[in-house]
Amino acid sequence: MNVLGKTLGFSLGMILIFTLVANLLPQVEGEAPVEQKVDLGALTMESYIALGEALFSGKGTCTLCHNAMGRAPDLLVMNVGGAAEKHLEDERYKGKATNIEEYLHESMVDPGAFVVASFGKKGSNDTESPMPAVNKAPIELSEIEINAIIAFLQFKDGNDVTVELPTEAPPVEAAPAAGSAPAPAATAEDAIKKYGCQACHSMLGTESSVGPALDGIGSRQSAEQISLSITDPAAAIAEGFTPGVMPADFAEKMTVKELKMIIDLLLEQR
Ligand code: HEC
Ligand code: HEC
Structure with a gap:
């Protein structure tokens, strides 16, 4: 899994996003795409992971902070699962998670449960996180979207993907159109x-x-x-x-x- 994950992870991303979009696009012409729910049979773990990757740099806005600029841990280059295991053992950890998946979930909805050393809010001595809870406005990711990102973060480092496929399909709007620039904003x-x-x-x-x-x-x-x-x-x-x-x-x-x-x-x- 390790080698496979590393070599395949990113290069497969775009193909998978394309597959996902193709799979999720409404089959009936003339329907409003946004609220369309799709046949769950079409959703594979590969496409779910691709959705997570798209959300990470798209709607989730994670890459605004998680990049090489040093403002937040560079999740794309580090082994996220490894860091999670280490932080679960840290004496400063005060959350409720007992495994990597729960830790990543908690990091997103309750960022203050553990603040990575030197990344805390200015003057808070690493007791408060500058990261917004991503299930709240303005980011407002759904549970399904959060879990897709966890699946992506587990997969990209070749760690076990423990997230389960959702029983309800993500809305089509969650995935960007493959290969095209995002549409200009209307307002x-x-x-x-x-x-x-x-x-x-x-x-x-x-x-x-x-x-x-x-x-x-x-x-x-x-x-x-x-x-x-x-x-x-x-x-x-x-x-x-x-x-x-x-x-x-x-x-x-x-x-x-x-x-x-x-x-x-x-x-x-x-
Ligand atoms: C406004 C900046 C900002 C945004 C946007 C942001 N984060 Fe963070 N994030 C941080 C900072 C700073 C930290 C380190 C402090 C902490 O631990 O809370 C962090 C910590 C984390 C951690 C814990 C890492 C560890 O080693 O324990 C995870 C996981 C994480 N972010 C995931 C995400 C995901 C996924 C998104 C997008 C859905 C996101 N973040 C969006 C700033 C941000
Ligand atoms: C990743 C975090 C981040 C994002 C995303 C971001 N900004 Fe900023 N912005 C900052 C920081 C930090 C400063 C202060 C440092 C500086 O002036 O560059 C700032 C400064 C500014 C200022 C100057 C404010 C002042 O009081 O002088 C404006 C205006 C501004 N941003 C507008 C925007 C707009 C509009 C967007 C979206 C299109 C945006 N920013 C996105 C972090 C961000």
């Missing part, structure tokens, strides 16, 4: 969601302390300043915050219209 709120701003910023009714609160930004900054903060975060670093945490590639990813909608919405936050 400012959609754009904020698409780019995961709320994972790091308190705004629009959700909280996060990774970046400055944007609730009152409209009374502090001009459209030009806000635009620069989004397209070139390194240009001016908000006082008390770490450079290099906010993704620097929004300028490449956003359409001009998406950027404009986001700026207009932020200007209204007073």
